[in-house]
Amino acid sequence: MRYKNNNYFFENISLDKLAIKYSTPLYCYSYNKLKSNIVNFFTYFKKFSPLVCFAIKSNTNLNLIREIKNFGLGADVVSKGELMLALKAGINKKKIVFSGVGKTESELKFAIEKKILLINSESESEIKIIEKIAKKKNVVVNIGIRLNPNTDANTLKQISTGKKENKFGVDEKTFLKLVSVLRTSKNIKLKCLSVHIGSQITDHKPYEKMLKAVDKIINKAKFNFEYIDLGGGMGISYEKNQKKLDYKKYKSAIEKFLRKNNSKLIFEPGRSIIGNTAILISRVIYLKETSKKIFVILDAGMNDMMRPALYGAKHQILPAFKNKKKSQKSYEFVGPICETTDKFLSVSNFNKLKERDLIFISDVGAYGSSLSSNYNIRPKPSEILINKSKITILKKRQKLEDII
Numbered sequence: 001m002r003y004k005n006n007n008y009f010f011e012n013i014s015l016d017k018l019a020i021k022y023s024t025p026l027y028c029y030s031y032n033k034l035k036s037n038i039v040n041f042f043t044y045f046k047k048f049s050p051l052v053c054f055a056i057k058s059n060t061n062l063n064l065i066r067e068i069k070n071f072g073l074g075a076d077v078v079s080k081g082e083l084m085l086a087l088k089a090g091i092n093k094k095k096i097v098f099s100g101v102g103k104t105e106s107e108l109k110f111a112i113e114k115k116i117l118l119i120n121s122e123s124e125s126e127i128k129i130i131e132k133i134a135k136k137k138n139v140v141v142n143i144g145i146r147l148n149p150n151t152d153a154n155t156l157k158q159i160s161t162g163k164k165e166n167k168f169g170v171d172e173k174t175f176l177k178l179v180s181v182l183r184t185s186k187n188i189k190l191k192c193l194s195v196h197i198g199s200q201i202t203d204h205k206p207y208e209k210m211l212k213a214v215d216k217i218i219n220k221a222k223f224n225f226e227y228i229d230l231g232g233g234m235g236i237s238y239e240k241n242q243k244k245l246d247y248k249k250y251k252s253a254i255e256k257f258l259r260k261n262n263s264k265l266i267f268e269p270g271r272s273i274i275g276n277t278a279i280l281i282s283r284v285i286y287l288k289e290t291s292k293k294i295f296v297i298l299d300a301g302m303n304d305m306m307r308p309a310l311y312g313a314k315h316q317i318l319p320a321f322k323n324k325k326k327s328q329k330s331y332e333f334v335g336p337i338c339e340t341t342d343k344f345l346s347v348s349n350f351n352k353l354k355e356r357d358l359i360f361i362s363d364v365g366a367y368g369s370s371l372s373s374n375y376n377i378r379p380k381p382s383e384i385l386i387n388k389s390k391i392t393i394l395k396k397r398q399k400l401e402d403i404i
């Protein structure tokens, strides 16, 4: 992904060619970036031979999940729909874990019938329902319990999950109680302790704290967990010079933890696998100048990519063609949706743009298309995968007839 003679190339293809052929807005994924992210992830944690379960919620494209499966990953799912999707993509059921605070009885039944690796349970009431289903079916169900370690992930508060005020997991007291109750359960086999403290974490210290909390509770519980599921959350660089997670330090904290606890590791990464693999190409519909700034009205809106509107998340925007002229006034990149929060970014000193020019929004692979909607009755964009010069259509643009 780079400029060649001021023209941006995604793998070996220029953005204008893609925009003409597939129209805009357009999600483009890089196969080679995906591959290198996965290879790097396995390299960082090679020593532990972990089971890596891709967090399906971060990207729900069936064809992309198939590619991810081909690299040997399993799946972390949070609904019956995601579980069906993972199975349809060919992910081995023994590599699937099911998380979530509100799994319904019918979702739990489905997961039990599919004999997935683990149901990571998040409440006493849920465990009772699992036990009821298992008894009725006369089977033994393997579960994990998600601990809420009351650890600050030091990330956006909207995507923090490991503090006691968050709805996720169970507190220490409940955890210990459940461990002791489940020791004698005939239909539930407790196999795993799971944690996930939040997303877009760029500081290793919260992970260190989380591991300390986990270690402490295992000592108290005096229980030998076959698996420790450390969740995901590894952050990526959305902005230049943004702090990067120090994987070495995270790894050595895990090493320290494993010296005392002999368990198999599971990770549930989403963003770190898929986040930086994609861009969203968009065309400028209109430029609207005001006294202070120029609104750059794009054909992509918050329905196509809602992270900025939902979390105030920042994604870099760059022009498909660079020129030598700069805009005098700052640009505010907005979409066509009837919402004030339908705004992507404000930038000063941007390359001067004209109507119909192309730009792209960076790092939209995670929680981009998976959070998209048909708000304002707008069809969801096409998604394509590029491997050098080869293009595969991952999903066709929705037709208005399909959504009306």
Ligand code: LLP
Binding pocket: 055, 058, 076, 099, 100, 159, 196, 198, 199, 200, 231, 232, 233, 234, 268, 269, 270, 271, 272, 307, 311, 366, 367
């Ligand atoms: N495991 C569990 C139990 C999770 O809840 C999540 C994310 C993950 C794994 C994957 O986390 P990752 O490695 O992708 O950080 N929509 C937000 C992010 C929400 C994350 C929800 N849970 C965003 O756009 O930033």
